[in-house]
Amino acid sequence: MAKYRHIHVEFWQDPKVLEEMTPEDKFFYLYLLSNPNTTQIGVYQITKKQMAFDLGYSTESISSLLERFINMHKLVKYNEKTREMAIIHWGKYNLNKAGKPVIDCVKKELSQVKDKTLLLEIMNHIPNESISNEFSRYVYDTSTIRGQKEKEKEKEKEKENNNINAVVFYQENFGVISPFLVQSIGVWEEDLSPEVVIEAMKRALAQNKRTWSYIEAILKNWNNLNLKTINDVQSHELRRKGGVTPEKPESYIDNLF
Template identity: 30%
Template sequence: MATYRQIQTSFWQDGFIMELTPEEKYFYFYLMTNQKTTQCGIFEIPRLIIEAETGYNGETVDKLIKRFVDYGKILYCKETKEIMIVNWIKYNFINSKNTMLCINKELKKVKNKDFVNGFYKICVDMDYPLDIIFKGINLYENSDSEKEELSGGLQAPCNDLGEEEAKKEIYKKAANKEANNTDGIGLVICEFNKNMGEAALEDIEKIAAFAEEFDNKVILEAIYEAVKYKAKSSAYIWSILENWKSLGLITMDKLKKYRNIKKESNKCNADAYKYIE
């Protein structure tokens, strides 16, 4: 296990990171740099250790873990106490045989095989050397009962087909009702569907709730921000809107003014580094 983890300086200006609360930034940074982290980005860490090292209580730790699961940034298994940082291997892979042998050794110790399977799919997409990384590792799908057990309660509860069909029907009616209203939430729902995938009933309810406080164009901007930074989680959109709400940016005029001020501020900071003879 290495005694340090490399974090790029651009981390703090990443679009996703910039929209997080200070508490979330600190927690995400902790997940990537704590002593239990590994080369593969999958590690076992008891909640008591997280509490002791971050200073957060159990309730806050649970809240933050669930939040980053919803953001699509980590996977968490309560049963095995394992965390997988989803994109870790994409940004920290080193094309070294020793590194790949280390990853192979780590993967053999992972208890949650769903994590190993997910890691395999990422390696396939990134065209990493599978013969070295997965040598001697059996990949298989867990049974439904095992998946439910390994999810540790963070997986969405199963619904029977009747309930799912009812939800879809409610969604279709809500979407169709507003579809032709360019000033209503119909446009927002259509843009959500186009960019994030079909909205669930919970997503529609969220959009409707935010529409009570925000201009619809501001909600659209939050969706486009998620697309810009390739965040495919609706939780990321809600996080952006909550942040803008805390700043009072509920209209497009206020949002535009805020962005202009921020742009000028960044420009001034850049000018400060120019060499002057």
């Protein structure tokens, strides 16, 4: 099913756009409003690496643009840990009408937001009361807050249980590492996590595949499936029926070569 995002014509008459934004700012803002990761509620997950790839920019340029939009234009919020983007004025033009399909979609997408504080800014600009109430109900739901704290504790435990970084693990188990490979590992640690990168290396060792290309193939597959933590990887493998299991992770990787 095709997905569309509406850009209101008033965008081009907005004083902030006319007087404060450079041509590059306008291009970047249009991208933030209409890229494939956008959602109905205005909060979506996207990495700096993905933004750089889509726009043909360096990750440094993306970081600079994000800083301008967060601190100078004050139009977005970005959580570096969860890689979630929030478009502050999204609701003004995209959440002004409500029906059951819209409300159902809003509920579903709200439940997937990891950093609930990102929703607070958006709530102030939602003209439709029904949708605004759904935001408020989710943000101030104590059970949801409790669940989020539990997830944060799980992540902290993962970090405590793994006090060796991916570069050191590679050196100890695969051999000499080049500066380029150090950089590549760092990018994957940012997109996923050091624990997931190390897990991919362990999978490669288990299959006696001592190449970075094999490790990266595993990471690309997990990234495409939006598996960001060890728990995500294990849960996904258990859900697969008649396919990959934790005991046979190589079956979908070997097909790539």
